[in-house]
Amino acid sequence: MEAVPARARGYVACVALLAVLCVLPLPATHAPWWALALLAALYAACEHVVGRRLGGTFYPVLLxxxxxxxxxAAALVPLPAALFARVEQRPVWLRRVWRAAQPSLAVWAAARVHGALGGRDAVVGCDFPYALVPAGAAVLAFCLVLAALDGGILATAEHVPLRRAWRGLLSRSLAPVAVHGLAGLMMAVLWRSPYGPVAALLVLLPMCVSCWVFAQYHRERAAHQATIRALVQAVDIKDGYTRGHSERVGQASVMIARELGMDDERVEVLRFAGILHDVGKLGVPTRLLRKDGPLTPEERRIIELHPEYGHEMVRGISFLGEARTAILHHHERLDGSGYPYGLAGGQIPECARVVAVADAFDAMTSTRSYSRARPVETAVTELERCAGTQFDPRMVAALARALGRHGWHPAVTADEAPCGIPAQEPVTGSRSGAPR
Amino acid sequence: MTALRLIHGSAALVAAAALAVTFWSGIHERGVGLAFGVLIAVGELTRWSGAQVRQAAPLGTAGSLSYALLGADAGQPTQHDAPQVVTIVLAASLLGGVPHIWCGRSPTLDHLARRVLTVGFAAVCFQPLYNKGVFTQWSGPAYAVLLVALLVLTALCDAVLAAALAHSRTRWPFGPLLRDELRGLLGIGSAVCATGAVMALAVAVAGLWALPVFCLPLLLTQLSVRRYAAVRATYRQTIASLARATEIAGYTPAGHARRVAALSLAVGRDLGLTEAELTVLEYAALMHDIGQLSLVDPVPAGATAALPAQEQRRIALLGGAVVRQTGVDAAVAVVVERQADPCREQPLAARIVRAVNAYEEKAREAGSDGPLRALEELRLATAGDYAPEVVESLARVLSRDCLTLPVAG
Structure with missing residues (x-):
């Protein structure tokens, strides 16, 4: 990231050149200078407040x-914001030029399309159902240009293949930009009305509040994930297992769930089930968890309380859903000899059977204080041997298939968000056994 | 209860008068009225049934306000008067509320009374003067500024009403409630007011098409506010569960953290803390014992208040370290780690947690007349331990809720 490749510099230069070409006919047009100055200042202010403090871009003014x-003239609106904005990463000027040129071209294209469809008269005359047509077309053009230029810079600077760089860029940005476009249209209509720019400014307030709330939401969500992570780390440290056991179990559970074709929401719940499966160990004395020698029956009984402790702890967290029963039942065995309730076969909830297999797999393949790590193949063979008595054969087979397809790359994510575990390539369809 | 009766009574009076006048004089411009009525009803339909949020139906409120301040439709001056505004808003709100009542959610009489009174206020300020032509010389931008000024006035009235209603329902002090309501105006309140003004102006310029076009940005705001509320609720659940770890490990009796948190919140409200401070206080109270997880041997019955000061401080510091790790607001960690300091050096939240925790432990030990004896012990304790103003506030809160031991969860 330090050195920007030459072709990226060339690309930015080309885009900037195009932007300059767009602005060139400016002296020939009768641009309302005060409106241009006001809009540009407004955009710079909004970018300063919304963009820097809250993240994200603020399109209503541009549109x-x-x-x-x-x-x-419209192509000049983004200029001051780009020139005065603070840029943290180097090279500063290249980034500034890019941030000025890219929205310039997009706004120019939008204005061009809007003008060609007679949008300006529709705005002045408040020709209402029709005014939406040029505005919609302009929003589409705006998104297309932004996406195309973004894909280009990804391809030249980060060496992302073009096809992948463009995938999803347009579809992701279209909906938010369309809403911003409606606000922009309302702004334009009010601006041209007898009430003037004052009324147009009022449109920005709800949009700013919306951005602010959205940023709060993201902050709060990050804090929430940090808390769950801390909870998990506390268990890992207390248990003296290798770091990251809980997260690896979460990862293996996700692999099994994907292989079984569960929907995304359920996969996410299973990730949490895996991550939090041993949370009840917080309630077990550290002395017992770390004991080296064999346990007395009394001590074993206390340790075996941990699924119930864990369930008691997470009972009140409603977003965990099914994961709560998985935490309670992850030590049940298929033949009914497990704990806490001695459930057998289909009585054990499906998610608990998934977590049980994932837990055993990671216990075998990671180094513990009392045993060395075993290779993945040995662990799978061992799981298959116990399938039917201890584990659900369906889950074991799913894990084996998923391992065969993707391998086992436990990410060392103890310092990352649990949700930041890089998802393996999403499994598409084919649930039939793939050749190993 | 008198303020509550007064507000409900005057709302009913206003509504009855408006209905009577509207039946007498008929409805002007049915199309416009219908469009706004539909908007308000939809806003009510999508109102949140969830817990306490300041602005449960932003779309409905914005629609009602903009109808109250509507002066023209696509350039043609409108004829509707204030009683008609109240009638239509009332009818639409009731219609939109029917499915909620059908689903068994509690009827929202307070909400309706507030709506009728604030909309009535805005309409009475605006419509008679407008229909007499007083505003004709207010041209262009000045008219927009006038609308905004009226809306700010209306929002202030609404804040006072909301605070009065909350005060008479909960008996929390009026001042902090009003302050929180006013602070809330800066957030989604300002968005609602601005949307109300913009819709009124936009309909005046562009006709009724402006309504659906401009609903969308507000819907977006509503959506993000709702998601924010959801994630906050989730976070609170997680913290409460984390706090239960000590109970499950047998370090503290069941329900202790929850009871301390509830009582601390009540005391904090009584002492006039802001909402942000209350959140910090609640989290800190929930996690105040978490340092005990780091102990090798549990304190008997989790009664930390009886330990020597040095030991108390050590546990508090351990707890602060745990809280810091959890990524909760750093202010919470500060409160947790300073809960055992001499009260003169403590932040207010830490004083509250300390006093309430000691009260809870003492009251539990002492049996049937525990609460009274525990309060007495707190009052007589050495001056440096418990802040007198907190103990007095605690006594007030307890006398309000009757001096009984809360039922263990």
Missing amino acids: AGAFLLPPA
């Missing part, structure tokens, strides 16, 4: 510019 000004 209002595209609906109000001739294309050459």
Whole structure:
């Protein structure tokens, strides 16, 4: 990331050149200078507040510019924001040029499309159902140009293959930009109305509040994940197991769940089930968990309380859903000799059977204080031997298939968010056994 | 209860008068009224049934306000008067509320009374003067500014009403409630007001098409506020569960953390903490014993208040370290680790947690007249231990809720 490849520099230069070409006919147009200055200042202010403090970009002003000004003038609106914005990463000027040129081209294209469809008259005349057509087309053009240029910079600077760079860029941005476009349209209409720019400014307030709340949401969500992570780390440290056991169990559970074709929501719940399966060990004295020698029956009984402790702890966390029963029953065995309730066969909840297999697999393949790590193949053979008595054969087979397809690359994510575990290539369809 | 009766009574009076006048004089511009009625009803339909949020139906509120301040439709001056505004808003709100009542959710009389009174206020301020032509010389931007000023006034009235209602329902002090309501105006409150003004202006310029076009951004705001509320609720559940770890490990009696948190919140409200401070206080109270997880041997019955000061401080510091690790707001960790300091050096939240924790432990030990004896012990304790103003506030809170031992969860 330190050195920007030459072709990326060339790409940015080309985009900047195009932007300059777009602005060139400016002296020939009768641009309302004060409106341009006001919009540009407004955009810079919004970017300063929304973009820097909250993250994300704020398009309503840009799109209002595209609906109000001739294309050459509209292309100038993003300029001051890019020049005065603080850029943290080097090379500073290259980034500034990029941030000015990219939205310039997009706004120019939007204004061009909007003008060609007669949008400016529709805005002035408040020709209402029709005014939505040029505005919609302009939003589409805006998104297309943004996505195309973004894909280009990904391809040149980060060496992402073009096809992958463009995948999803457009579909992801279309909905939010469309909402911003409606706000921009309202701004433009009010701007041209007798009430003037003052009324147009009012449109920005709800949008700003929306951005602010959205940022709060993300902050709170990150804090929540950090808390869960801390909970898990506390268990890992207390248990003296190798670091990251819980997260690896989460990962293996996800692999099994995907292989079984569960939907995304359920896969996510199973990730949490795997991560939190041993949370009840917080309630077991550390002395017992770390004891080296054989356990007395009394001590064993206390340790075997941990699924119930864990269930008691997470009982009140509603988003965990099914994961709570998985935590309670992950030590049940298929033949009914497990604990805490001695359930057998189909009585054991499906998610608990998944977590049981994942837990045993990671216990075998990681180094413990009392045993060395075994290779993946040995562990799978061992699981298959116990399938039917201890484990559900369906889950064991799913794990074996998933391992055969993707291998076992436990990410060392003790310092990352649990949800940040890089998902393996999503399994698409084919549930029939793949050749190992 | 008098304030509650007063508000409900005057709302009923306003509604009855508005209905009577509307039946007498008929409805002007049915199309516009219908469009706004549908908007308000939809807003009510999508209102949140969940826990306490300041603005449960932003779309409905914005729609009602903009109808109250509507002066023209696509350039043509409108004729509707204030009683008609109240009638339509009332009818639409009731219609939108029917499915909620059908589903067995509690009827929202307070909400309706507030809506009627604030909308009535805005409409009475605006419509008679507008229909007499007083605002004709307010051209262009000045008119927009006028609308905004009216809305700010209305929002202030609404905040006072909301605080008065909350005060008479919960008996929490009025001042902090009003302050929290006013602070809430800056967030989604301002978005609702701005949307109300924009819709009124946009309909005046572009006709009724402006309504659906401008609903969308507000719906977006509503959506993100709802998601924010959801993730906050989830976070609270996680913290409460984390706090139960000590109970499950047998370090503290069942329900202790929850009871301390509830009582601390009540005391914090009584002392006039802001909502953000209350959140910190609640989290800190829930996790105040978490340092005991780091002990090798449990303290008997988790009664930390009886330990020597040095030991108490050590446990508090351990707890602070755990809380810091969990990534909760750093202010929470500060409260947890300073809960055993001499009270003069403590932040207010830490004083509250300390006093309430000691009360809870003492009251539990002492049996049937425990609460009274525990309070007495707190009052007589050495001056440096428990802050007198917190103990007095605790006494007030307890006398309000009757001096009984809460049922163990």
